Amino acid sequence: MAHRLNPASLEAAIRHLCRYGDTDIFPHLPELAFFADEESAVVSELARLDLDTYSPLGAIEALAPKGRHSFRIAHQLSALDTLILLACVVEIGGKIETKRQRVANARAFSYRFSVDASNGQLFRGDRTFKDWLNKQNDIITNDKKIKLIVATDISDYYARVNYHRLENLLDEVSPNHGAARFIKKHIKTIRAKQTFGLPVGGSAARLLAELTLSDTDQALRDQGLLVRRFVDDFRMFLKGTDPYDALGYLAQQLGINEGLSLNAAKTSVITRKEYIRRLERLTTDLDEEAQGVALDALTAALYFDGEPDADDLERLKGLNLVEMLEQEIESKNWDMGRIKVLFRALKVAKPGGAIDFIKDRFSDLVIFAREVCLLMEALESSTLGCFDDLLETVIKAIMAPPASSVQLIRTWLLEIFVRGIIEIRLAKLKELESLPAVIDKRQLILIRGRCNDRNYFRSQKTAIHNHVAPWSLVWGASCLPRDEYTTWLDTLKPSFSRPLGALFLKWAARNKGELVEKLESPIVEHPE
Numbered sequence: 001m002a003h004r005l006n007p008a009s010l011e012a013a014i015r016h017l018c019r020y021g022d023t024d025i026f027p028h029l030p031e032l033a034f035f036a037d038e039e040s041a042v043v044s045e046l047a048r049l050d051l052d053t054y055s056p057l058g059a060i061e062a063l064a065p066k067g068r069h070s071f072r073i074a075h076q077l078s079a080l081d082t083l084i085l086l087a088c089v090v091e092i093g094g095k096i097e098t099k100r101q102r103v104a105n106a107r108a109f110s111y112r113f114s115v116d117a118s119n120g121q122l123f124r125g126d127r128t129f130k131d132w133l134n135k136q137n138d139i140i141t142n143d144k145k146i147k148l149i150v151a152t153d154i155s156d157y158y159a160r161v162n163y164h165r166l167e168n169l170l171d172e173v174s175p176n177h178g179a180a181r182f183i184k185k186h187i188k189t190i191r192a193k194q195t196f197g198l199p200v201g202g203s204a205a206r207l208l209a210e211l212t213l214s215d216t217d218q219a220l221r222d223q224g225l226l227v228r229r230f231v232d233d234f235r236m237f238l239k240g241t242d243p244y245d246a247l248g249y250l251a252q253q254l255g256i257n258e259g260l261s262l263n264a265a266k267t268s269v270i271t272r273k274e275y276i277r278r279l280e281r282l283t284t285d286l287d288e289e290a291q292g293v294a295l296d297a298l299t300a301a302l303y304f305d306g307e308p309d310a311d312d313l314e315r316l317k318g319l320n321l322v323e324m325l326e327q328e329i330e331s332k333n334w335d336m337g338r339i340k341v342l343f344r345a346l347k348v349a350k351p352g353g354a355i356d357f358i359k360d361r362f363s364d365l366v367i368f369a370r371e372v373c374l375l376m377e378a379l380e381s382s383t384l385g386c387f388d389d390l391l392e393t394v395i396k397a398i399m400a401p402p403a404s405s406v407q408l409i410r411t412w413l414l415e416i417f418v419r420g421i422i423e424i425r426l427a428k429l430k431e432l433e434s435l436p437a438v439i440d441k442r443q444l445i446l447i448r449g450r451c452n453d454r455n456y457f458r459s460q461k462t463a464i465h466n467h468v469a470p471w472s473l474v475w476g477a478s479c480l481p482r483d484e485y486t487t488w489l490d491t492l493k494p495s496f497s498r499p500l501g502a503l504f505l506k507w508a509a510r511n512k513g514e515l516v517e518k519l520e521s522p523i524v525e526h527p528e
Contacts, residue, residue, distance in 0.1 A: 002050045003178020005087050010043045012117040013087040016203060019120035022082045023074070023201035025064055025370075025408065026439075027415045030446070030475055031079035033518040034507050041503055046084065049499055051182040056081045059190045059199055060439050062407035065367050068334045073159060074408060075190060075199035076439070079471075080500055082202060085186050088179035089204040090115065090122065095173040096207055099214045101221065103127075106135050108217045110230045111206045122203060129337075130283070132230040137279045139228070139237060140272065146226075149275040150236040150243050152250070152267040154260050157232035158200045161212050162259040163187060166198075169211050183208070196259070206231075212258065219253045243269045316349040322357045329364060343371035347378045355379055355386050362390060366397050369412035373421070377520075380421050387422050394422060395431055407437055414443040418450070419520050426451050442469040449476025450516055461488055465495045474508050478515040485512055 018036040021028035035042055059075040066072045077085065089096075093113040101107040103124070109132045112124040140146050154160070166187070170180040183204075191197045198205040209231065220227045225246055226237040236246050247267065254260040270278065325342045328335065346354050358365065358376060365372045380386055394416055397403055403410040414432075417424045429447060432440075448456050457477040464470050474492070478485060486509045496505055508515065 001178075002052050003181065004050060005047055005084070005179070006091055007043050007047045008117070009087040009091040009179075010046055010083070011039065012090050012115050012120075012122065013083055014039050014042060015117055015120035016122050017083060017086065017120075020203070022079065023076055025074040025201040026060075026062070026076045027373075027411060027418065027443075029076075029079045029082070030515075030519055031471060031504070034504055035079070035083065037511070038503060038507055042083075042500060045500060045503060046087075049084075051084070051088070051178055054084075054182075054499070056084070056182075056186045056189050062411065062437070062439060063405075064408035065402075065406055067336055068367075071406070072156070072200060074201050076201070077190070077199065080498065081186065082204075085183065086202070086204045088182050088186075089207050091179040092170075092174045092177055092183075093122070093207060095177075096211045099169070099173045100210060101214075101217045107221060107227060108210065108213070108229055109135065111210050113207055123206075129230055132228065133279055133283050136228055136235055136237075137276075137283065139226070140276060140279070143237075143239075145239040146237045147240070147272055148238045148243055149270045149272070150234075150238065150246055150267070151270060152234050152236075152247065152262050154232035154254065155263040157260070158198045158205060158209060160196055160260055161198045161209060163191065163195045163197070165258060166208065166212055169214070173211070215257060216250075216253050219257075220250065223249055225249070316345055317351065319345070319349075321345050321349060321351060322353045326357075326361075329361075339368065340371060343368065343375055347375050350379060350382055355383065358387070359390060362393055363397065366409060366413070367402060367406075369403070369409045373412045373415050373419070376416060376421050377419055387416075391422055391424060391428065395424075395428060398432060398435075407439065410435070410437075411439055411443060414440065414447065417447045418443055420450055420516075424451065426453055429453075438468045442472045445469055445472045445476045446519060449479050450519070452479040454480055464492060470495065471504065474505070475515055475519075478508065478512045482512055485509070 014035050018032050022032065057078050059077045059081075061073055061075055063071050064074040093115070097113040100112075103112050109127055110129075112127045113122065114124045115122055140149070167184050170184060174180040187198065187208075190199050198208055213229070213232075217227075217229065220236075225241070226239075228235050228237075234250065236243075236250070238246060247262070251262050254262065321342060325339065325346065328339050328342060354375065358372065358379075362372075376387055394413055398410055398413045403413055416422050417429075424447065426448075429444070429451060432444060435441070435444065453476075457473070457480055460467065460473060460477075464473060467473050474489070477488070480488070489505045489509050492505055493502055496502060511518070
């Protein structure tokens, strides 16, 4: 039995990855630039690949901050496996969508599958978190009989998805389909030590996660409960039902049928009046209307991939965004969504005080390393060298808590050097050589390439078959003289025998002079 992917599925997956990146948690893989440049050749080669004989690799697992005192394990696959997995999900995405609640009734609100390969979209643009809030507001405003609202979510949702339940659901929606077989094989490889969990951070997992809750959505509807769900967040609108009974039914459905449990800390019963006030705060973001309009426009831009128009940008520039972010960071309970929107606002508006704010509060901002790195990149593009005096501060932060304990913080701090936001000399780079993780070493290789560390790459020429990051080694080694580099690439063909390996080497040879620049290829931020 053999299964080969449809070229249209591969094309849609490539365009999505090249627009949004492979994950919204890790720095994007540089190989996405290769996919973008060689789209037709990549599609042609992978369309001939037999997925039933192809063996995917595992994934990098890393601890990532989730809140002030909470964490999650995130996964980054190789670029090749990310593409194949997403293309497989695209191939059966219509079948998954059929299993879900109808789009029109808006019960299962999030990540409604709808491919627009021309712009890399895989999900409907009118099913964002903000749209979900507005839909709730419509429901509660138009039905005066609603007295109570139950708000709850699933504890460690992605990490606790039961693999065997997912297998059964895939068999139900796409029996004997080769793409479904590969999805099952791949997730089993990624989660080799557990029988539960989806790889966190990528679009393929988003649609698979929606599939795993399709029976729960139907059960809630059959029970006559008015529910609106966004990913793992449930809102139950009660007219007379006892909230304990409604919660009990949901908890039983999730526990017995899915092996999932509700998050007690995030479960509450709210009166109609209080919930209307909460929705007003969430949909306007701030008490003052002008501020609310500006941030509302910004949030729309975050989800719809555009930028605020001229009027909205002027409103943003009129806000004291730095002070607003400081207030959020100093609050006892962080609203991570609000903090991310404020970082995004700073990135768009680029107020003059943002540079000094980062310099003065860098140690406090380290936990938001991803957002800080992206903001620094935007600010440095307008004010070259503005963060050069932070070199020692960043190095110390990488080697100290919390970065020394939380991999994703460390990875994003290293990304500051990968993208050239701050230039680092080889003498200083030696202070980071002891970093132990595979992803650390991958980052350091890319930094060495930017630093023109030719001696290092010459020393690694004959060891590539044992190297932890061979594709990154090829990338970094582009600092070698052209003849030396291209001659070396010719010798690597046996070590790059996996799909796309030979194509990548040819592309690297042609693009030698631009590889470092391609580390800064723009990726649109994807909504979480």
